[in-house]
Amino acid sequence: MSSLVRRTYSTRPARQPPSSPPSDLVSSPPRPNLKRKRPLTDHLSFTNTPTTKKAKPQKSTNKTKQKTLTQLHFALETSVLKTCPLCDLTFTQGAPDDESLHRSHCLRVQKGLEWGKEEEKESVKAGVEELCSDVRLKNGSKGRIISFRAEVSGRIGTKLQTLLDTINLTLSSPPLSQRVLQASKVYLFLLHCPTATSSRREKIVGCVIAQRITSAMAIVHPSSDETVKDTPTSLIPVDPSTNLYVCPTPLPTPMGIPRLFVSSSHRRLGIASRLLTSASQTFILGCPLDPSKGEVAFTQPTGAGKSVLEKWGKGGVRIYEE
Numbered sequence: 001m002s003s004l005v006r007r008t009y010s011t012r013p014a015r016q017p018p019s020s021p022p023s024d025l026v027s028s029p030p031r032p033n034l035k036r037k038r039p040l041t042d043h044l045s046f047t048n049t050p051t052t053k054k055a056k057p058q059k060s061t062n063k064t065k066q067k068t069l070t071q072l073h074f075a076l077e078t079s080v081l082k083t084c085p086l087c088d089l090t091f092t093q094g095a096p097d098d099e100s101l102h103r104s105h106c107l108r109v110q111k112g113l114e115w116g117k118e119e120e121k122e123s124v125k126a127g128v129e130e131l132c133s134d135v136r137l138k139n140g141s142k143g144r145i146i147s148f149r150a151e152v153s154g155r156i157g158t159k160l161q162t163l164l165d166t167i168n169l170t171l172s173s174p175p176l177s178q179r180v181l182q183a184s185k186v187y188l189f190l191l192h193c194p195t196a197t198s199s200r201r202e203k204i205v206g207c208v209i210a211q212r213i214t215s216a217m218a219i220v221h222p223s224s225d226e227t228v229k230d231t232p233t234s235l236i237p238v239d240p241s242t243n244l245y246v247c248p249t250p251l252p253t254p255m256g257i258p259r260l261f262v263s264s265s266h267r268r269l270g271i272a273s274r275l276l277t278s279a280s281q282t283f284i285l286g287c288p289l290d291p292s293k294g295e296v297a298f299t300q301p302t303g304a305g306k307s308v309l310e311k312w313g314k315g316g317v318r319i320y321e322e
């Protein structure tokens with residue numbers, strides 16, 4: 001006797017794959033997304049996949065009677081994956097580890113990290129230089145710019161590592177290699193945040209990593225009436241959606257910017273531009289660099305990064321591969 005199976009659910013749309021924070025960074029070739037989340041099924045101790053059993057031959061004497069079976073499925077219609085609108089991190093709601101990782105990451109992305117007494121105490125030993133003091137921002141708040149070697153150790157090294165982890169997670173970028181760190185300097189914007197108990201409280205709200213490089217590629221600006229398909233094939237597309245192309249000829253370029261970050265509640269105040277100016281003026285002792293003359297390069301920029309490089313670099317900033 002044959003059995004009819006009636007399914008009680010309709011085909012559901014494919015579940016969204018867990019994702020990293022959406023970044024407007026489009027690269028060619030695409031940068032591998034290192035921040036992959038486990039598929040939802042990995043988080044569950046059960047699966048909803050129905051097991052297929054061989055239908056046993058019925059011993060019923062009434063061979064003409066057909067029995068309708070109902071197959072029951074549990075369907076988790078509300079996704080447990082949540083993307084935070086403030087920091088763009090996608091995490092598993094209800095998983096304590098994920099939630100606490102999100103809480104601390106989100107706070108850092110918005111407000112920055114503390115630069116406390118302990119870091120200040122180690123400043124001299126770590127070779128921290130104050131490049132500008134009393135920098136006034138567009139909203140009237142004040143801060144200062146400091147710089148030190150990126151391969152620093154101790155408490156400042158630990159703080160830098162936390163900051164870089166936050167930046168990498170935000171940009172879905174891989175960690176900077178030891179080789180890159182050895183050839184890099186860190187520029188931090190410390191915002192004065194006086195409290196009732198302390199007038200010396202500071203927050204790291206901006207960071208530029210400047211790296212010694214040898215060559216980079218010039219950005220080509222196809223005229224506005226040219227479309228992507230009109231672009232000569234000899235050009236390398238960095239972000240075709242924003243018409244960002246480079247000429248593949250490597251040109252001598254001394255300074256590269258592999259990471260640039262400003263905490264979200266302090267953006268559009270000129271912090272990134274100030275840090276980039278400090279970096280280009282002090283990276284090579286006694287030899288200030290001019291971005292408009294192609295002496296500074298960025299790695300594949302995000303949308304906001306491209307806007308900064310165009311405004312601050314006055315069209316001269318180049319692109320290099322990290």
Ligand SMILES: CC(C)(COP(=O)(O)OP(=O)(O)OC[C@H]1O[C@@H](n2cnc3c(N)ncnc32)[C@H](O)[C@@H]1OP(=O)(O)O)[C@@H](O)C(=O)NCCC(=O)NCCS
Nearest residue numbers: 261262267268269270271272273301302304305307308311
């Ligand atoms: C990109 C980023 C570092 C800019 O920092 P910032 O301190 O806000 O930049 P600035 O205030 O110095 O901006 C300088 C100019 O760049 C342009 N700009 C900056 N951010 C922009 C944005 N989101 N959209 C459009 N233009 C922007 C503007 O012309 C701005 O000048 P204006 O404010 O007078 O108009 C910051 O948005 C950030 O950290 N974003 C997330 C990480 C990231 O994308 N990093 C870049 C990697 S290449």
